[in-house]
Amino acid sequence: MSAKLYVLISGYQTIAKKKLLSTAEANQKIYIPVPYFLLDLGSDKILIDTGISENSNSAGALSDNSSVAEDGNPIKALHKIGIEQKDIKYIIHTHLHFDHAANTKYFPNSEVIVQLSELRAAFSDDPLIKHGYVEDDIRYSSIKWQPITSMRSLFGNRVFILPTLGHTPGHQSLLIRLKNYGNVIIAGDAAPLKDNIEKNIAPGVASNPDEAFYSIKSLKEFAYFENAQIWYGHDPEFFKNVNLSPEYYD
Numbered sequence: 001m002s003a004k005l006y007v008l009i010s011g012y013q014t015i016a017k018k019k020l021l022s023t024a025e026a027n028q029k030i031y032i033p034v035p036y037f038l039l040d041l042g043s044d045k046i047l048i049d050t051g052i053s054e055n056s057n058s059a060g061a062l063s064d065n066s067s068v069a070e071d072g073n074p075i076k077a078l079h080k081i082g083i084e085q086k087d088i089k090y091i092i093h094t095h096l097h098f099d100h101a102a103n104t105k106y107f108p109n110s111e112v113i114v115q116l117s118e119l120r121a122a123f124s125d126d127p128l129i130k131h132g133y134v135e136d137d138i139r140y141s142s143i144k145w146q147p148i149t150s151m152r153s154l155f156g157n158r159v160f161i162l163p164t165l166g167h168t169p170g171h172q173s174l175l176i177r178l179k180n181y182g183n184v185i186i187a188g189d190a191a192p193l194k195d196n197i198e199k200n201i202a203p204g205v206a207s208n209p210d211e212a213f214y215s216i217k218s219l220k221e222f223a224y225f226e227n228a229q230i231w232y233g234h235d236p237e238f239f240k241n242v243n244l245s246p247e248y249y250d
């Protein structure tokens with residue numbers, strides 16, 4: 001079957017815009033969606049990130065004016081489109097910040113693909129490196145981590161993983177090949193907003209600001225080379241115009 005890409009919204013947060021765009025004014029706030037994605041390749045069903053959680057410890061990390069959406073429970077959200085938790089063979093994480101990984105623990109049957117450097121950062125003892133991760137969400141022996149290093153072509157070259165380090169030590173973006181819609185790059189927090197790409201500005205939250213800046217350049221080069229559309233991580237205007245699950249892109 002041809003690939004189907006579903007967009008789900010786990011919730012919303014109001015945060016300092018500077019966290020997403022390093023040049024924003026210190027007092028500027030932005031209301032952002034927190035998405036995750038399902039890629040249905042027929043026999044292989046893959047979650048891309050798992051969002052913030054309805055009742056997980058990550059709730060403590062949420063800012064004021066945050067809310068968990070109806071699809072914040074991925075098991076219920078997937079059930080609505082006829083997919084059960086056990087059907088999810090893989091989870092691919094852009095990174096392990098709490099708003100991207102809170103529900104991973106609910107998928108003990110899935111292999112969880114993440115950069116090795118990201119895993120190390122998430123479980124680091126260094127409080128500076130650990131910022132943004134909620135270890136209680138991801139320290140489950142049932143999670144089947146499948147660490148990778150660098151780039152990877154997966155599922156018959158229908159998914160390509162491009163490391164886009166800098167927001168976190170092991171951030172990665174994904175290129176997905178869709179037959180009708182064309183190529184999509186899930187940028188994640190390497191480019192949370194359209195302005196990161198259009199104006200070459202790194203996110204303010206960055207474990208390595210230089211790397212974060214060069215990852216934006218890489219994303220643009222990659223998008224040009226692959227004739228792909230970049231889907232920004234949390235851009236409110238962008239997600240206003242996206243077709244959400246149960247609709248999909250194929």
Ligand SMILES: [Zn+2]
Nearest residue numbers: 095097167189
């Ligand atoms: Zn992040």
